[in-house]
Amino acid sequence: MNDKKVIWKRKPLIKNRLLRIGLILLISTYLLSVFLTTEIDWQRILEGIPRGKNFIFAFFPPDFITRSDEILAGIFESLWMTIVATIVGILISIPVSLGAAKNIAPKFVYFLSRGVITLSRSFQEVILAIFFVKLMGFGPFAGMVTLSLSTIGFFAKLLSEDIEDINKSQAEAIKSTGSNWFQWVNYGVQPQVMPRFIGLSLYRLDINFRESAVIGIVGGGGIGSTLNTAFDRYEFETAAAVLIVIISIVMIVEYTSSHLRKLIK
Amino acid sequence: MPIIKQKDYKTWKKFDRKRDLQNWLCWFLGTLIFSFCFGLISSKTIWFYVFDSHNEALDLLGRMFPPETNYFLTLIKPIWDTLNIATIGTTIGTLIAIPLAFLSANNTTPSKKFIRPLALFCIVSSRSINSVIWALLLVAVVGPGVLAGIIAIGLRSIGFCGKLLYEAIEEIDENQIEAIEATGANKAQIMTFGIVPQILPAFTSISIYRWDINIREATVVGLVGAGGIGIELDAQIGDLAWAKVSVILLAIVVAVVFSEWITAKIRKAII
Amino acid sequence: MLKTINLKKVYPNGEEALKGINLEIPNGQVVALIGPSGAGKSTFIRTINRLVEPTSGKVYFANEKNDITSLNKSKLRKIRRQIGMIFQEFALVERLSVMENVLSGRLGYVGFWNSFFRKFPQKDIEEAFRLLQRIGLEHMLDKRADELSGGQRQRVGIARALIQNPMLLLVDEPTASLDPKNSRQIMRLICELCKERDLAAIINIHDVYLAQNFAERIIGLKAGKIVYDGKPSGLSETILTKIYGEEDWSKTVAN
Numbered sequence: 001m002n003d004k005k006v007i008w009k010r011k012p013l014i015k016n017r018l019l020r021i022g023l024i025l026l027i028s029t030y031l032l033s034v035f036l037t038t039e040i041d042w043q044r045i046l047e048g049i050p051r052g053k054n055f056i057f058a059f060f061p062p063d064f065i066t067r068s069d070e071i072l073a074g075i076f077e078s079l080w081m082t083i084v085a086t087i088v089g090i091l092i093s094i095p096v097s098l099g100a101a102k103n104i105a106p107k108f109v110y111f112l113s114r115g116v117i118t119l120s121r122s123f124q125e126v127i128l129a130i131f132f133v134k135l136m137g138f139g140p141f142a143g144m145v146t147l148s149l150s151t152i153g154f155f156a157k158l159l160s161e162d163i164e165d166i167n168k169s170q171a172e173a174i175k176s177t178g179s180n181w182f183q184w185v186n187y188g189v190q191p192q193v194m195p196r197f198i199g200l201s202l203y204r205l206d207i208n209f210r211e212s213a214v215i216g217i218v219g220g221g222g223i224g225s226t227l228n229t230a231f232d233r234y235e236f237e238t239a240a241a242v243l244i245v246i247i248s249i250v251m252i253v254e255y256t257s258s259h260l261r262k263l264i265k
Numbered sequence: 266m267p268i269i270k271q272k273d274y275k276t277w278k279k280f281d282r283k284r285d286l287q288n289w290l291c292w293f294l295g296t297l298i299f300s301f302c303f304g305l306i307s308s309k310t311i312w313f314y315v316f317d318s319h320n321e322a323l324d325l326l327g328r329m330f331p332p333e334t335n336y337f338l339t340l341i342k343p344i345w346d347t348l349n350i351a352t353i354g355t356t357i358g359t360l361i362a363i364p365l366a367f368l369s370a371n372n373t374t375p376s377k378k379f380i381r382p383l384a385l386f387c388i389v390s391s392r393s394i395n396s397v398i399w400a401l402l403l404v405a406v407v408g409p410g411v412l413a414g415i416i417a418i419g420l421r422s423i424g425f426c427g428k429l430l431y432e433a434i435e436e437i438d439e440n441q442i443e444a445i446e447a448t449g450a451n452k453a454q455i456m457t458f459g460i461v462p463q464i465l466p467a468f469t470s471i472s473i474y475r476w477d478i479n480i481r482e483a484t485v486v487g488l489v490g491a492g493g494i495g496i497e498l499d500a501q502i503g504d505l506a507w508a509k510v511s512v513i514l515l516a517i518v519v520a521v522v523f524s525e526w527i528t529a530k531i532r533k534a535i536i
Numbered sequence: 537m538l539k540t541i542n543l544k545k546v547y548p549n550g551e552e553a554l555k556g557i558n559l560e561i562p563n564g565q566v567v568a569l570i571g572p573s574g575a576g577k578s579t580f581i582r583t584i585n586r587l588v589e590p591t592s593g594k595v596y597f598a599n600e601k602n603d604i605t606s607l608n609k610s611k612l613r614k615i616r617r618q619i620g621m622i623f624q625e626f627a628l629v630e631r632l633s634v635m636e637n638v639l640s641g642r643l644g645y646v647g648f649w650n651s652f653f654r655k656f657p658q659k660d661i662e663e664a665f666r667l668l669q670r671i672g673l674e675h676m677l678d679k680r681a682d683e684l685s686g687g688q689r690q691r692v693g694i695a696r697a698l699i700q701n702p703m704l705l706l707v708d709e710p711t712a713s714l715d716p717k718n719s720r721q722i723m724r725l726i727c728e729l730c731k732e733r734d735l736a737a738i739i740n741i742h743d744v745y746l747a748q749n750f751a752e753r754i755i756g757l758k759a760g761k762i763v764y765d766g767k768p769s770g771l772s773e774t775i776l777t778k779i780y781g782e783e784d785w786s787k788t789v790a791n
Binding site for chain 1: 585587613614615616617618619620621623624625627628629630631632636640641642643644648651652693696700706
């Protein structure tokens with residue numbers, strides 16, 4: 001009786017033993033069923049390996065020269081689209097995010113704004129682009145509308161969360177001076193969310209540029225169109241050049257925006 | 266300075282003259298750039314189509330309704346595939362992101378000069394290339410199908426999770442590590458007792474967040490042949506079967522709302 | 537000047553914060569409101585300018601006809617201009633400068649676009665200069681509010697309330713986040729300014745000692761009811777026990 005040793009074991013992550021075993025079982029059945037239901041054509045993959053090798057080698061050396069004017073035109077078009085879409089999207093997002101903040105908006109406006117956000121977030125940019133290209137014709141305008149719309153979902157959601165987190169007493173103090181609603185937003189709310197606002201704008205600019213590279217594939221203009229054309233013509237060297245240009249621009253944008261964000265704090 | 270002394274009284278302005286001028290200049294330049302960019306876009310736009318788009322939209326909506334509800338049964342398998350692409354892709358992505366994040370965090374990298382820039386480059390390139398482009402490349406290599414989608418989502422997730430994770434690692438509390446170090450622990454022990462407990466919450470929330478995003482991404486990789494519901498969408502749009510397209514769109518909204526609901530639940534349970 | 541009749545507040549969760557407060561405050565009187573946490577002190581002063589909507593009861597301000605509880609929104613804003621408020625954790629807008637914070641007290645008097653471009657009337661700006669000088673922070677005018685120390689912030693909060701040119705000050709725990717020295721200085725400043733301007737004030741305060749020293753009248757609140765109303769000198773051990781509960785009060789009453 002007394003020779004029972006004191007044993008210490010690490011506390012398990014999930015306390016309930018049944019739940020723990022259940023979770024493990026659940027995960028393994030899930031993995032098994034994925035494995036069973038997914039048709040993977042191993043033959044095709046084996047064939048694909050040498051083909052893939054050739055394919056990858058086809059990318060080298062990247063060819064910036066042959067289609068340089070097309071690449072440049074595509075890049076600039078993407079940039080225009082990105083800038084306009086980000087500005088338009090943010091301008092529309094401001095009222096939406098005020099409406100989607102529980103502490104500011106009346107119930108009716110709140111649900112309306114949340115609905116707008118959910119709708120714009122549900123569809124990936126590419127799907128939206130397909131439809132806008134269908135409605136408005138090929139070209140950068142459809143791309144711009146797509147990017148603006150998806151900016152709203154992203155921006156308004158995150159900004160409204162920040163508005164909901166503001167320091168209440170600062171806002172209350174402004175209200176107690178007898179300010180009207182707009183003054184209250186301008187003095188009590190805006191200064192508090194400004195750092196987040198600027199950070200999100202820069203972040204979204206960066207995202208919009210990256211997205212502009214894909215919506216071109218479905219006809220939304222910009223560098224994506226150039227990339228798509230290069231693939232269609234089997235000019236993989238040019239495609240490689242386009243990819244490298246995209247990566248380097250994203251790196252530059254990201255670097256500058258992180259520096260700007262630090263400056264603004 | 267913003268206090269301006271006039272002859273007999275002093276007044277106050279938010280900015281002095283120079284800042285005022287700079288501000289106006291910035292706004293002016295901003296407007297100019299905006300109009301310039303918009304001008305370029307509009308020069309490439311056929312405005313007739315744009316102004317006519319509401320008619321087109323009404324026409325399209327007319328064709329989409331009523332949705333062909335029994336088509337939903339055919340969609341079950343693609344939806345299942347989409348969920349799998351997102352889930353397995355996220356898992357693979359985060360698993361690869363972990364070592365990469367440790368290699369690129371300032372305070373854990375073995376070599377700042379050589380390995381860190383290399384790891385950072387991997388992260389950035391994975392981030393800058395959209396999953397659809399990854400899918401486009403992979404379909405050419407491994408052939409069309411779910412596998413290409415999984416790998417594409419995985420590759421894209423590496424950069425995203427890697428970046429957020431290494432930022433989390435750089436923000437850990439050095440005191441706790443010092444305390445572990447002081448007990449005479451070796452590197453691996455420091456890792457398991459000092460670093461891992463600190464970044465575990467960040468890690469889980471990052472992977473859940475990415476999973477949520479990946480559900481959306483997984484709906485489109487199919488457009489270029491990489492499996493999931495996107496393949497159906499592409500096919501039905503190609504066939505102009507709009508009554509089926511609307512069913513697909515509804516299914517996507519449901520899946521996205523569902524995933525958002527689940528992530529919110531899990532996040533609450535963890536925090 | 538201020539009269540509340542049977543003022544009640546029940547929060548949506550069923551908590552009865554105020555159980556019928558009847559109170560009358562004449563012009564220029566500085567009243568300290570004491571009581572344990574959760575007695576309803578904060579709720580009470582917030583129901584006066586309706587930052588918290590009272591459930592029932594009346595609040596007469598300035599004259600017997602002017603019932604704040606029945607005003608519409610724009611009339612309520614006009615009344616709020618005449619009631620200055622000072623807050624527990626200063627509640628300065630941290631990312632605005634000291635001057636902007638002080639001038640925000642005039643928001644009820646200027647239009648939106650003027651306030652948006654920070655164009656306040658010269659008269660207001662001069663008043664702001666005067667107040668900042670009075671509280672000794674003229675040199676800090678362009679500092680951002682989050683660069684100031686606690687005592688300095690509360691001074692700016694006082695200036696913001698006074699620039700409204702109010703008839704009544706509502707003061708919510710002005711010293712709760714300050715050290716003892718600053719607490720006394722701030723209380724002294726508030727009381728001096730009230731005297732200078734013949735201003736009535738209701739000051740919520742935890743610290744019985746400070747209340748006794750600075751206020752003309754003390755009101756003890758417990759569980760949403762007034763349990764004491766009288767001179768500071770009348771606070772005895774039994775009364776403090778009634779307000780706060782059993783404790784050795786002999787040291788507090790001693791002075």
